[in-house]
Amino acid sequence: MPAAALTTTPTDFDGYGEVPGIHVGRSFANRRELAASKVHRPLQAGICGTAEFGAESIVISGGYEDDEDHGDVIVYTGQGGRDPETQRQVKDQELTRGNAALFTSQTTDSPVRVVRAVRHSSKTSNPSYRYDGLFRVEDSWHDVGRSGFRIWRYRLVSLFDYVPALQTPILQEPMGQDTPTRLEVKVRQIVRSTQVANFVKRAHDFACQVCGERLRTPTGSYAEAAHIRGLGQPHNGPDVAGNVLCLCPNHHALFDFGTLTISEELTITDHATGTEIGKLREAPGHQVDRAHLAYHRDHYSEGWKHSPNVDE
């Protein structure tokens, strides 16, 4: 049983985290062996978990054309909507079952075990499966897949300081472990973000653009710079003031989960209650880019359409 099993877990949830005795890099000959180990319990499903407790584990099988595997960062495609015969996407995916589980992993910040299918040189042979450690879900959104149907996507980031060198090519060539280069990129990006973030926060004097609240600290005020369209892969939003909102932490979280969206006219909708809750506050010198607000509406709000958590 996993080390972190909750005492209150139902039988359809077996616990987060590492399985004792199973080290990162451990291989399993097939899904049956993998399931017996408790690393990933279902024999077929790619996601194991529940909407209530989150996802225990996922398998990256390479079956989804929209998956992206960069080693320590994975853009994973949700489940459903595929024809069982052809495995092609034939309808929209919904934020239910495994997809809802991964969303809850993000909102509860719970670690997910990641297993990769490793395909061998002979293309006809079955893959083996390798446990690649714990990841956190950093972002969840919907997109139109290559098929033209809606897919749910998840950005998973390794909780390890690094991902051990991959011995076998999997879906794509993993990013190189050229540490000095990554170092520079990371730091430069943080500093650029700080500059833009401070500009936007100061333009609003740290007041939240949704509620007007200003959190107070002994030396000033606190607000957060929320990127409307995320930086970097795969959203590729720019790090400019027009792509940033000054928000209190509560409205930042609600914006990131798609509970709040903002219209072309800057009207704010709360999708949990289905009501408009006001207009986005503006400040001289800070022009919010409407195209980025549209991107956010198009990629974050769909989860509310059939959500059991929405008011009548």
Place this chain on the structure above:
Amino acid sequence: MPAAALTTTPTDFDGYGEVPGIHVGRSFANRRELAASKVHRPLQAGICGTAEFGAESIVISGGYEDDEDHGDVIVYTGQGGRDPETQRQVKDQELTRGNAALFTSQTTDSPVRVVRAVRHSSKTSNPSYRYDGLFRVEDSWHDVGRSGFRIWRYRLVSLFDYVPALQTPILQEPMGQDTPTRLEVKVRQIVRSTQVANFVKRAHDFACQVCGERLRTPTGSYAEAAHIRGLGQPHNGPDVAGNVLCLCPNHHALFDFGTLTISEELTITDHATGTEIGKLREAPGHQVDRAHLAYHRDHYSEGWKHSPNVDE
């Protein structure tokens, strides 16, 4: 001029981030050379910055008996209260000047350049100075120093993936770069935290213990698990339910900044207004440990005593 200089900066603030052409590890023969490079502009002060904009840079000189240097994590002691002759702490430090600047670096999440004094084998020779890159301020609190007087302390964490191997011992032996060991510790800690965090959040059904708010997501609710007494060095709080509160992100931030404290009787005080704003909400099965609340009051509230940001 640093790359990230704001166009609106006053002359007493020159900008965050890296100074072009100055690489991490660059050495300077003395404070005059260091100042001329713009990496750390003052000739004597250990902290360069303002309460409004935060700290540009600090020098770790080893002059403070309460500093702790672990390489990529530094517990830095604020300035003031020392006798200019003996350099001994003779009165309490206040959250003003450089100390307020470092506090603002935390609340605005702005990077701080860190310079270390490197002492050479001959104890009589003057130290040289090495630029060791950008750090973020993760935590600010007050403590009673070895002298018996109040000191301000800051936990700084390197923004680099790793700190380059130190060539010269500085204050203490830096932690080894034994990556596999650190890896296991990091992951185990995250998983343990997840288990306790989920227990507390579920005990309160994700409602904030300060305001009762429950942030809604398409698959459930969102709350944060706030550790009352921080985990790990130097606070060494335990990762148990009694040391965790279920808070909305806004009240989590305010609790961490010491704007809110909670009494033995669970009365919540807002130090920005000087008023009691209610009682901490309780839930069956979750007993908050009063000793940890006392630790939080004793280490986070003092900044409000002379704050210009407090209401009359």
